[in-house]
Amino acid sequence: MGIAVGDETRVATGKRKRGVLGSWLALVLDGVIPLAGYYLLRHYGMSMTMALALTSVVPALRVIWVAVRERSTEPLATAVLLVTVISIPIALIGGSPRLLLAKESIGTGPVGLWVIVSALRGKGAMTEPYRAFLVRSARAADAWDRLVAGNRRFQRSVRSISLVWGIALVVAFAVHLLLAMTLPIDTAVWATGLVVPAMVVVASICTGPITGYLQDELKKGADA
Numbered sequence: 001m002g003i004a005v006g007d008e009t010r011v012a013t014g015k016r017k018r019g020v021l022g023s024w025l026a027l028v029l030d031g032v033i034p035l036a037g038y039y040l041l042r043h044y045g046m047s048m049t050m051a052l053a054l055t056s057v058v059p060a061l062r063v064i065w066v067a068v069r070e071r072s073t074e075p076l077a078t079a080v081l082l083v084t085v086i087s088i089p090i091a092l093i094g095g096s097p098r099l100l101l102a103k104e105s106i107g108t109g110p111v112g113l114w115v116i117v118s119a120l121r122g123k124g125a126m127t128e129p130y131r132a133f134l135v136r137s138a139r140a141a142d143a144w145d146r147l148v149a150g151n152r153r154f155q156r157s158v159r160s161i162s163l164v165w166g167i168a169l170v171v172a173f174a175v176h177l178l179l180a181m182t183l184p185i186d187t188a189v190w191a192t193g194l195v196v197p198a199m200v201v202v203a204s205i206c207t208g209p210i211t212g213y214l215q216d217e218l219k220k221g222a223d224a
Helices: 002-043 048-055 057-070 075-091 097-105 108-120 127-134 138-150 152-182 185-192 195-223
Strands: none
Touching: 002 048, 048 057, 097 152, 097 185, 108 152, 127 138, 127 152, 127 195, 138 152, 138 195, 152 185, 152 195
C-alpha cells in the first residue's frame, strides 16, 4: 500500500515538473525564438518579408500541433502567427517615409485586440508566459493549478494581466501611428522607437500589484 502511494506521488510530481518545463518551453518556442530570430535575421540584412516568414514557422507548427493533439488553441503562438499574417503583406507596401514608419507597428493593434479577446473569453494569451515566470517548482505548479481551478479572485487576476497587456498593445499601436503621422519625420524616427519600451514599462507597473498577489497566493499554496 505504502509503495503504491509513493509511486502515485512520484508520478504526480513528475507531471507537475513536466508542466513547469512545458510552460517555459512554450514561452521560448512561441515568443523568444520568433522575436529574437526576426531581429537577428534583420540585423544580417534579410528582408522584412523573408524574416517574418521564416520566424513564423515555429509558432505555425505549434498552432497546428496543439490543434491536432489537444483540440485547442495556443494563445501566444496564435498571436505571433497573427502578427506575421498581417505584417507580411504590409511589408510589401511601399510609399512615403511616414507610411513606412507607420507600418512598423501595424501588427501590435490586432494582437492587442486578440489578447483582450482571449482574456474576456477566459484563457488569457499571457497566462502561460506568466505561469512560466511565476512557477518555479512542482509544488508551485500544483498550487497554480488548484488556484486557477477553484479561486475566483486568482482566476480574475490571471485574466486581468492579459487584459492590461492587450490594452497596452492597442494604445502603443495608436500612439505609434499618431507620432509617425504628425511629428516631423526626423523626430518621428526616434520617437516611435520609444513607444514599445515605454509600453512595456507602463504595463509592467500596472500589472505589478497583480503579479505580487499571484506570487503571494502561490507561496501560500505551495507551503500548504
